[in-house]
Amino acid sequence: IVQKTFDAIIETLVEEHRIELRNFGVFEVKKRAARKARNPRTGERVAVPEKYVVTFKPGKEMEEKVLQLDREEASRIQSESQEQPAEYVAGSQPAVPPSHSVAVPAAESQPHMVNSHSPN
Incomplete structure (x- = not known):
């Protein structure tokens, strides 16, 4: 049934x-220049030739x-950020980096936080 609907x-x-x-959206074929x-x-x-493309507007x-x-x-996300894990020490990371900051790789720049949903 679903495939027949898609085919139609x-x-x-x-x-x-x-x-x-209705209540879903509009599919339209448009010519891209x-x-x-x-x-x-x-x-x-x-050179990219003109072609027809399908657009969707929800x-x-x-x-x-x-x-x-x-x-x-x-x-x-806001409520989760307010529930800090025990491993996180408040104030251990500055809220604003100092003006003379040194570039730190991304993995080291974030405090270590444990996912509360992990089996640890």
């Missing part, structure tokens, strides 16, 4: 270049639910 969406996109799924690009390996400029309901996830995640 693809067929509609090919024939009509647009399909709207020819352009010049740069090969990242060689730096050489290359519906209002989906966007609202995803934004709600953002708020929930931010709230969860």
